Amino acid sequence: MAKLTEANIAREANSSSFERGYSYYQDGYVLEITQRGEQLTAEVEGSGYRPYQVQVTVQSGKIVSANCSCPYDWGGYCKHIVATLLHYIHEPSTIERQTPLTTLLADLTAEQLKQLIIQVAAENLDFVRAIERERQWTKVLPT
Structure with a gap:
């Protein structure tokens, strides 16, 4: 299985978003991060009144999809997605693990x-x- 790296994340973001996302990660702006199967969800502080909602799907070390509730629309991942992914690769032990929804509903x-x-x-x-x-x-x- 391939491993997600900073280089993978940087390729999907412009340099400004990556740098700002790195700062957000280091400054602790990722408030809550949960993994449910292949799906990551996070709340990340930003300039808005409420934290932004981030959803990322990672399969076999590859980012399949990434979405954020922020208004960013300049190509590539926003800083909130970058911060979430950096938290995911650098602090896996702090991520709350939840049972996948398919398993919860199966029976x-x-x-x-x-x-x-x-x-x-x-x-x-x-x-x-x-x-x-x-x-x-x-x-x-x-x-």
Whole structure:
């Protein structure tokens, strides 16, 4: 299995984002980082009122996808993604490990899954909107 390195991260970010992300990592701006299977999620301090939300998927040492809630749009990874990935490779023991969602849901019946979705949706409007979006996509996709 290939190992994720600083060089891999630097190739995916412009030099300014990499440098700023390195500073964010060193200054402790990565507030919370969790790994659930191949998915990393992190909260990273930034210039906004709330921390930015980062999601990265790493498979076999390669970055498959990386997203951040910040408004960065100048090519490559933003500083928050860079900080998250640097934290991931340099401080793996500080990452909270969680059971993958597929494993958590594997032994539930269809009725239990339905009830779980209804309960979570009642507590989280964004979850309801995400379900609505996905249902719209499944209506337009060929079967």
